[in-house]
Amino acid sequence: MAVTIKDVAKLANVAPSTVSRVIANNPRISEKTKKKVKEAMRQLGYHPNFIARSLASQSTQAIGLVMPSSADIVFQNPFFSTVLRGLSEGAHVKHYALHMTTGKTDEEIFDGVMQMVQGGRVDGVILLYSKVEDKIQSYLRERNFPFVVIGKPFKNVEEITHVDNDNFRAAKDVTEYLIKLGHQQIAFVGGSLNMVVTVERLLGYEKAIREAGITLVNEYIVHEQFLREGGQEAIRGLLSLERPPTALVVSDDLMALGVLNTLNEIGLAVPEDMSIISFNNVIIAEMSRPPLTSVDINIFDLGFEASRSLIQLIENPKEPVKRIIIPHQIVERSTCAAPNLG
Amino acid sequence: MAVTIKDVAKLANVAPSTVSRVIANNPRISEKTKKKVKEAMRQLGYHPNFIARSLASQSTQAIGLVMPSSADIVFQNPFFSTVLRGLSEGAHVKHYALHMTTGKTDEEIFDGVMQMVQGGRVDGVILLYSKVEDKIQSYLRERNFPFVVIGKPFKNVEEITHVDNDNFRAAKDVTEYLIKLGHQQIAFVGGSLNMVVTVERLLGYEKAIREAGITLVNEYIVHEQFLREGGQEAIRGLLSLERPPTALVVSDDLMALGVLNTLNEIGLAVPEDMSIISFNNVIIAEMSRPPLTSVDINIFDLGFEASRSLIQLIENPKEPVKRIIIPHQIVERSTCAAPNLG
DNA sequence: TTGTATGCGTTATCAA
């Protein structure tokens, strides 16, 4: 058996409650006994038992992380390593631990969340993604359980604390950037419309197009799981239009990489024949050839701030709902140029 | 307050212990009361409290995950998303939860492990990497705490359950593959020698070289954090030798991508002027141009088996030490060819 | 087959 508070108490000749107070750094305790107790702890190599503490104090000092479906290809995205880093560092500041739940199906994930929450394993939850219709968000709201979403909640935006980029604005910026370069035929290549981020970026794209007085072409809007072979048809479809686009707004770097490859196979040069701008600016953006012009959304900060906000929420339930917008910047590299008007 | 075992007991007109037995699926209980209790649980929406259960049963049903330093660039490697998936699915089978600890420095990470372990937050620990001198491994061994390492332990291999590839063999295979293609000047580009995996791969490479009767050239062995600009000098150094290599064994896909870019800038064609073969076969291996010939090490299985083994170890402390070797396969793509003997 | 009582290692509420 491990050494407990009682062992320490015995050695220090005090009551267990006194030891507990020393641990909690209770001010109403004499320097002398504090020192005595600390010495005993050191001697015995005492370490507090989190489980017992959690049970007694009804708080775990742990944050639950909800990942997207592990079956989903987005799970492979370096995005998650990076948010995780931010999340972890944010939690670390306040000495919170990280508890994870994943699952293959939505059902599995939901069960995992229920277990974490009702099982009292965590004090709060962070959703690492935002879907259009999300049972989990409703569930947490109903139970009034502290949670934060990374991304924009689809419903009840005003009532859910979330950390997000202004994806609408970012997409608009990006599209205007292409327009300024002289492009008029700009296509949008996005992921699943079930993800709020895709919706936002699509809307921003459309807004920019409209504001520029360009007519929206339905065929220019494509949604695909764009990795590997899958994306090929979509791109070929785009190129077989009578007026094929001269530029692409791609919703994710990994997708953009797939697009780049497809274009390469077709024999189109980037940026000469086609401009591409994408989002997230993960590590491979700068490692692709040509290096991707991409929107840096500061993924690390997304995670860091999410942890911070959740902890605030946990420690002060009256904390007002917050919406934290992490800034973004276009990182210009080599995939955008003026259109080839040949 | 949440609904507890007592509430259920009251409603079902039984003792709390009876409810507890129903939960535990104790066979010594009549079908009738079991049904009655289950109905009461359903009616009240009862969920067992994991914390209380953990305290009483001295087991948490949670696995602790130790990641490498989040400051480290390897953290960004898609490798981790994939092991995580495997780990998660393996744990899920036996209803274990995942608890994470990360940190920027080795010190932080070590503290995190101590807290997890001594704080009783987890029943066992999985190390997601293997370093040459690792305080954490010694610590866990001393305390006789169940743990599994993904990779090969540097010390006490016979006494630590681990899940690994035969990296020595894989590197040997790969080198022989290049030799068979006709290469005689083969360089090795690896990561930090503090990682056991690097050491193993280097040894395999050397073995193959020697067995083929080729003399080992010290200048052909390079260790670098090869991402981004950093790798350039190393590659340029290699190329400025009087007899530059015609092929490269690169210890990681991401590194290989960096190498590919550098070669591209220098104006060397792959595989015509230089063959490259790398390890891990993460998603970007097939998305690079040209697509990388890479060793698939079945990352998912690495994680899956690690979870399984740890759980076995936890549930049966007498479980013998195991060494699980996950098979590997060379996936031929487009970065290897016969040397250009021009 | 079921109920009673005790303990798991803390925190927290009273008294002293």
Place this chain on the structure above:
DNA sequence: TTGATAACGCATACAA
């Protein structure tokens, strides 16, 4: 400033 003592929610040995 400190010490008893009762929770916290569940598991389990022992009784019945």
